[in-house]
Amino acid sequence: MLVAGIDVGNSTTEVAVARVEPGRxxxxxxxxxxxxxxxxxxxxxxxxxxxLLSRAERxxxxxxxxxxxxxxxxxxxxxxxxxxxxxLALGRTxxxxxxxxxxxGFGVGAGRLTTLEDLAGPPAHGxxxxxxxxxxxxxxxxxxxxxxxxxxxxxxxxVEDDDGVLIGNRFDRSMPIVDEVAxxxxxxFGASAAVEVAEAGGSVTVLSDPLRLGLLLGFxxxxxRAARVAARxxxxxxxxxxxxxxxxxxxxxxxxxxxxxxxxADGAERRLDEGAEPPAPGQIAAIRGPAGDRDQLLDLVWxxxxxxxxxxxxxxxxxxxxxxxxxxxxxxxxxxxxxALSELCPKGARVVARESDAAMQGAATTPxxxxxxxxxxxxxxxxxxxxxxxxxCTAGGGDLVTRICASLLGSQPALAERxxxxxxxxxxTPFTLHHEDGSRSFLGEPAPPDTLARLCALxxxxxxxxxxxxxxxxxxxxxxxxxxxxxxxNVRRAMDAAGGAPRGExxxxxxxxxxxxxxxxxxxADLEGQDLAxxxxxxxxxxxxxxAVAVGLVLTFARGGGR
Amino acid sequence: xxxxxxxALVSDAATxxxxxxxxxxxxxxxxxxxxxGAAEALARTAAERxxxxxxxxxxxxxxxxxxxxxxxxxxxxxxxxxxxxxxxxAARSAARRPLKxx
Numbered sequence: 001m002l003v004a005g006i007d008v009g010n011s012t013t014e015v016a017v018a019r020v021e022p023g024r025x026x027x028x029x030x031x032x033x034x035x036x037x038x039x040x041x042x043x044x045x046x047x048x049x050x051x052l053l054s055r056a057e058r059x060x061x062x063x064x065x066x067x068x069x070x071x072x073x074x075x076x077x078x079x080x081x082x083x084x085x086x087x088l089a090l091g092r093t094x095x096x097x098x099x100x101x102x103x104x105g106f107g108v109g110a111g112r113l114t115t116l117e118d119l120a121g122p123p124a125h126g127x128x129x130x131x132x133x134x135x136x137x138x139x140x141x142x143x144x145x146x147x148x149x150x151x152x153x154x155x156x157x158x159v160e161d162d163d164g165v166l167i168g169n170r171f172d173r174s175m176p177i178v179d180e181v182a183x184x185x186x187x188x189f190g191a192s193a194a195v196e197v198a199e200a201g202g203s204v205t206v207l208s209d210p211l212r213l214g215l216l217l218g219f220x221x222x223x224x225r226a227a228r229v230a231a232r233x234x235x236x237x238x239x240x241x242x243x244x245x246x247x248x249x250x251x252x253x254x255x256x257x258x259x260x261x262x263x264x265a266d267g268a269e270r271r272l273d274e275g276a277e278p279p280a281p282g283q284i285a286a287i288r289g290p291a292g293d294r295d296q297l298l299d300l301v302w303x304x305x306x307x308x309x310x311x312x313x314x315x316x317x318x319x320x321x322x323x324x325x326x327x328x329x330x331x332x333x334x335x336x337x338x339x340a341l342s343e344l345c346p347k348g349a350r351v352v353a354r355e356s357d358a359a360m361q362g363a364a365t366t367p368x369x370x371x372x373x374x375x376x377x378x379x380x381x382x383x384x385x386x387x388x389x390x391x392x393c394t395a396g397g398g399d400l401v402t403r404i405c406a407s408l409l410g411s412q413p414a415l416a417e418r419x420x421x422x423x424x425x426x427x428x429t430p431f432t433l434h435h436e437d438g439s440r441s442f443l444g445e446p447a448p449p450d451t452l453a454r455l456c457a458l459x460x461x462x463x464x465x466x467x468x469x470x471x472x473x474x475x476x477x478x479x480x481x482x483x484x485x486x487x488x489x490n491v492r493r494a495m496d497a498a499g500g501a502p503r504g505e506x507x508x509x510x511x512x513x514x515x516x517x518x519x520x521x522x523x524x525a526d527l528e529g530q531d532l533a534x535x536x537x538x539x540x541x542x543x544x545x546x547x548a549v550a551v552g553l554v555l556t557f558a559r560g561g562g563r
Numbered sequence: 564x565x566x567x568x569x570x571a572l573v574s575d576a577a578t579x580x581x582x583x584x585x586x587x588x589x590x591x592x593x594x595x596x597x598x599x600g601a602a603e604a605l606a607r608t609a610a611e612r613x614x615x616x617x618x619x620x621x622x623x624x625x626x627x628x629x630x631x632x633x634x635x636x637x638x639x640x641x642x643x644x645x646x647x648x649x650x651x652x653a654a655r656s657a658a659r660r661p662l663k664x665x
Contacts, residue, residue, distance in 0.1 A: 101660070102588055162651075165588045428659060431632050446633045449652070453661045 002029075004056065004064035004345070005358070005553030006049055008337070010040045010075045010381025011399055012512055015052040016550035017064050020558045028540060030056045031547045040381065041072035041332040046340040053344055067341050067349030068553040070358050073298060073332040073393070075381030077400050078291045079407055080260065082274070082322040094217075094244050095187075096207075096230035098237030103197040104168025104177040108206045109156025110194040110216045113187050113243065116143050123151035129193050130157045133185035137163040141170035156195035158241060160184035178239045192217050193243040200238070203313065207242055208235035217244045232320050236313035260289040260326075262300065274324045278302055280497050281394050287328060296331040299382075299395040301490065305404055306481035308474045318408075325404050325486075329382060329395035356384065356391030358552030363508045363537045365551060372506050375537075376491060376523070377548070378513035383490035385498050392497045394490040398513045404482040408475075409468045418464055420479065421516060422457040424472050436476035483519055488526040495530065503531040510537045514545035567594035569657055570609040571650075573621035574599050578646045582619060582626065585650020591657050593619075593650070602627040607634050615657055621646060628653045639664070 005016040014033040018026035032052050038044025049067075057063045111127030116135055119128075120143065130147070132140045140159075144167070148154055157177040159167060164179030171177075176197040187193070194216050196204040206212050207230075213219070214227035234240035260272040263286035272289075281299040302324050307315045334351070341349035355377075363375045363386075375386040380398040384391055398420075406416035425433040430446035447463055455472060456463040468475065495501060507527065513519045514536055524534045537545045569586070571593055573579040579595040586593040598605055598620075605620025606629035612618070616631030626646045627637040638656075641649040652662040 102590065162588060165590060166584060169587065430630055430638065430656070446630055446638060449639055449656075449662055449664065452656060453659045 001066065001347075002060070002062055002064045003066045003068060003554055003557055004053060005068045005550040005557075006052075006341070006349075007070065007355075007358070007547070007549035007553065008040055008045050008049070008072055009036055009379050009512070009549075010397070011036055012380060013037075013045065013048045013052065014547050014550040015049070015056060016547050016554055017056045017060060018554045018558075020554065026554055026558050028551075029060045031540075031543055031550070032056060033546065036380075039076070040074035041334040041337060042074070043336040043340050045337055046344070049341060050344055064345055066347040066557075067345045068352045068557050069334070069338065069341070069349060070353055070355040070549060070553060071332070071351055072334045072337070072355075073329060075327055075329045075395050075397070075399070076292075076294070077325065077327045077381075077396070077403050079323060079325045079403050080290055082324070083320050094226055094230045094242055096233040096240070096242040098234055098240045100164060100178040100180050100197075100239040102162065102165050103179065103239040104164045105173060105175045106197050106199050107174070107176050108194060108196045108216070109154075109176050110192065111153075111155040113158075113189045113191055113193050115189055116140060118189075119143060119147035119152055119154075123147070123153075127153045127155040129195060130154050131160075131184050131187060131189070132157060132163070132167065133160040137161075137166040138170065141167045144171045158184050158187070158193075158195060176239075178241060181241065187243055188245055191244050193241060195239075195241050196234075197239045203236050203238055204234055204240050207231065207240050213242060217242065219244070235320075236316045260287065260291055262287055272302060272324075274302065274304060274322065278493075280493065281392060282497075291326050291328070294328055294330055297328060298331060298393060299329040300326070301394065301396040301400075301486075301493075302326045303396070303400065303404065303485045303489065305407055306478050306485055308470075308478055310477075311470065311474050314470065314474070323407055325400055325407070327381070327396035327400045329393060352553055353556045354391065355549055356386040358549045358556055359384070359510060360386050360388075360552065361555045362539050362548030362550070362552030363510050365540050365555075366508060366535075366537045367541045369506070369508055369535070369537070372508040374501055374505060374507045374532075375548075376494070376507055376509050376511075376514075378487055378509060378511040378519060378523070380512060383487060383494055385491075385494035387498065392494045394494050394497075396486050396490050397511075398487075400486045401482050401513075404486070405479060408470075408478055408482070409466055411467050415464070415466070418459055419457045419466055420482075422459050422464075424455055424457050424466065424475055424479075425463075426455050426472050427451045427453060427463065434472055436472040438473060480518055480522065483516075484522045484526070487513060487519055488522045491523055491526055495527075501530060501532055504533075506533045506535060508535055508537045510539070510545045510548035512546065566612050566614050567592070568614045569593045569617045569619070569653070570613040571595045571619035571621065572598035572600075572605040572609045573619075573626075574605075575621070575623050575643075578621040578623065578626060578643050581646035582621065582650035582653075585647045585652075586654045589651055589654035589658055589660075591654035593654070602640070603629065603637050606637060610634060617653060617657055619650070619653055626650075628656070 007014045017030040037048035114128040159179035210228040210231040219227045377384040602620040602622040602625040606627040609618025610629045610631040628639040
């Protein structure tokens with residue numbers, strides 16, 4: 001009979017098809033994979049499975065009669081930024097942000113926001129900040145010169161378009177002028193504001209100082225917190241603006257209660273402490289708050305974003321966000337999926353094994369491995385340790401690493417997934433690449449214009465531009481640290497929860513993450529202290545660390561299990 | 564006399580002025596000189612002379628940037644109306660900053 005072992009992972013669904021006859025080893029006909037469609041274990045997964053079964057049918061010439069599944073427990077990942085809530089608090093008191101790639105002049109200017117039209121009238125008392133929006137740079141510079149000659153005291157200029165240097169060169173080269181302020185025309189005219197431009201390579205020092213900022217813009221004691229948040233928002237940038245908007249009504253305080261609550265297995269509730277380490281698997285039963293409400297938890301893990309010591313500006317901006325990546329593993333209910341799947345296979349579908357047992361059986365087909373005592377399954381949602389006495393499952397795998405990478409890069413998850421898997425290089429000139437180890441290499445053809453001066457992932461021969469200005473050395477370290485923080489961390493947690501391992505033993509790695517050389521390095525390094533040898537599985541002698549569970553499900557069935 | 568860091572050879576003054584604005588905003592020096600010919604051919608000639616190997620050509624219809632290291636084809640092109648934007652990106656190529664066009 002033709003059977004299909006179906007492994008529905010958090011990110012990837014794999015299928016192994018074999019002909020199974022009593023008394024004989026299965027003959028393997030097809031192994032395939034595709035991204036999982038929907039939450040693991042939900043009925044939406046059937047679409048991905050149907051696609052793989054059709055592919056198998058085209059290759060093998062017949063549809064598998066029976067579908068075999070494992071028990072499915074889904075993982076959800078999230079990224080919370082506790083720092084964002086402080087920015088919302090700022091929203092009613094001030095606008096504060098870095099601006100401008102090509103500012104002009106240097107220094108600090110503070111005053112009331114004033115339009116060019118107003119500057120054409122009689123001069124007002126006190127300093128002003130001129131706002132140029134929708135005007136030609138030549139005309140704007142002329143009007144600024146004229147206004148100053150008639151007695152206006154212009155302390156700084158804010159420009160909507162990328163004309164800062166052009167205006168500065170025609171008006172006043174030393175005056176702080178910031179540009180590329182897209183909503184300059186909608187700023188609150190008449191309000192107090194401050195502009196600062198640091199020298200090239202430097203960062204603002206006055207606007208990033210909450211005390212001096214507060215004095216400059218007249219924040220009173222009640223608004224001291226707003227001054228602190230505004231100062232933090234612009235620290236580390238070369239040019240910035242802070243605009244004081246209308247004060248909030250007395251007594252109106254924005255709600256910043258965003259605490260995540262963890263409910264222990266003993267029923268006790270406590271707040272999630274980002275600085276603390278997550279407890280061992282099984283100790284947290286439920287979660288409440290901004291990450292959603294979930295019950296029946298098997299494990300919960302949180303990890304901070306890795307921080308680069310060598311890039312203090314970036315480290316500071318990261319620290320300000322107070323971002324925490326969270327993975328939640330909950331007990332699953334896949335009855336609907338089994339029912340839907342039964343309609344795809346003539347003899348139906350059934351759950352035949354725990355993932356743990358299937359993974360061990362599949363991994364044991366690695367030539368030379370014998371029956372390895374420990375299997376580490378590094379998957380998209382979890383890191384699982386499988387051994388004869390059972391499994392330890394920890395929440396947080398490849399998907400959590402992707403989420404952290406996306407947050408560090410400021411990119412979409414799909415791009416982060418590619419960046420995660422490859423080394424990077426900066427396209428220094430159209431013909432030279434600056435690699436993560438500091439070396440340079442040379443291109444025969446110029447790099448595409450959209451990659452110039454950008455950090456790019458090296459995906460085969462393709463340069464994939466990444467939306468970050470990090471140096472390649474720094475990004476390489478952060479990427480490896482993200483893998484260590486999630487996968488290395490969970491390998492240790494799983495080992496500890498299993499009571500450690502006998503020294504000198506072999507650990508076999510399976511799962512999508514195990515195809516990544518950097519992950520192998522990270523895991524091997526973390527297991528060094530435990531005197532364990534680490535090897536990558538090679539399922540059926542040809543699939544590498546992939547398809548262990550799918551193959552294992554077929555083997556379980558063939559050997560009489562699960563009937 | 565030393566050759567310019569970046570050279571632009573253009574057939575009309577307005578295009579030359581627009582290119583120069585793009586360079587000025589980016590803080591990169593450029594020398595603009597009059598010449599007749601097709602944009603790409605002018606850019607190629609300019610690239611051979613420019614110290615940084617960056618040459619721009621403009622013929623009233625189009626502007627083009629050619630790299631001395633790959634003279635066979637233009638690295639960037641644009642309609643003459645977008646000369647300032649191409650000037651900005653050409654300057655960014657020299658200053659090793661990401662281009663704006665993407």
